[in-house]
Amino acid sequence: MTSAYIHIPFCDQICFYCDFPKVLKEDQPIEEYLTTLRWEMEQYQVKEPCETLYIGGGTPSSLNEQELEQLLASVREMLPFSGGEFTFEVNPGDLNEAKLHLLEEYGVNRLSMGVQTFNETLLKKIGRKHNRQDVHDTLHAIEKYSTITNVSLDLIYALPKQTIEDFQATLKEAVELGLPHFSLYALILENQTVFANLARRGKLLLPTQEEEVAMEEWAQEYLEARGWHRYELSNYGKEGYESQHNLMYWDNKHYYGFGAGGSGYLGNERYRNHAPIQHYLAACQKGELPIVEKEVISRSAAMEEQIFLGLRKTKGVSKKEFAARFHQPIEEVYGPVISDLLAKGLLQEQDDFLSLTPQGRLFGNDVFVEFLLDK
Incomplete structure (x- = not known):
């Protein structure tokens, strides 16, 4: 069986650490993008049911109700689905009753929320638009307007000027929410991000390597003592709530990648789509798949990947x-x-x-x- 990742590049605000394909949503050709995305999915003529589906970004939850329904209808009509895990990424403050009803109607059964930290000062310093209360309000809306209980929070540690006490406070608040899954990522300075530019100019004060390791080790001890087991380097889950889509990547299985910047792995080839939206749209308008790069994976490379990902x-x-x-x-x-x-x-x-x-x-x-x- 295969899986599918669908990329929605639109954001209300650009985070200072993010290097995923994204653009500010204002004045973007969203309807044209969604129509083109449907066309791209249709070209693959997917017959075998997808084991997992994942809609990420960008910020897919920034779409309005009409746009969201257009997206979800296209995904379900173009991609056969086994009824397994269907994840949708959300930002705190983006969900309302109508959006949650749409997500459930089209089979979404897992939500991944980008929280990053509960420290209000740090949220502003990393370019996030939400605040601490938005997280709690969004979780309340999910509980009130849907039956989705498989909710994951993304947290980042080793942020600029973050102390281990700051990180501990964030993780403790997250644990009190009683959610079944957490993804914990150490900050990485990616090229062409605000943080990378600041670091090059010597204007970004980060925790030391020793402090970063201390945060990671403390998090593992704290979470595992409370029932979340570390099943992957960056991921902790209650039993039965491990991310099946991400396990698919680490098991080195095949998957489709759709949308601007999407990447896939089919047969013995990995491919990557154009990331700039206009390049993606232009290729599809010519009747061509928007693939910008293909790589044939040799037997030895496949063996190496099996080890790297599996470990x-x-x-x-x-x-x-x-x-x-x-x-x-x-x-x-x-x-x-x-x-x-x-x-x-x-x-x-x-x-x-x-x-x-x-x-x-x-x-x-x-x-x-x-x-x-x-x-």
């Missing part, structure tokens, strides 16, 4: 799945590397799985390099 999961890489996919035991390909990393305490073996140790997580990039076949 992000707490349970790690399945030796049986590796052998079934590549018709070769993992030991034949990586035997000496595995033995060396086991001896160094960076890798551990349990039943069918190879996974990172706590020390291995701290030096993940060093571990991944060892699995490159053409070093």
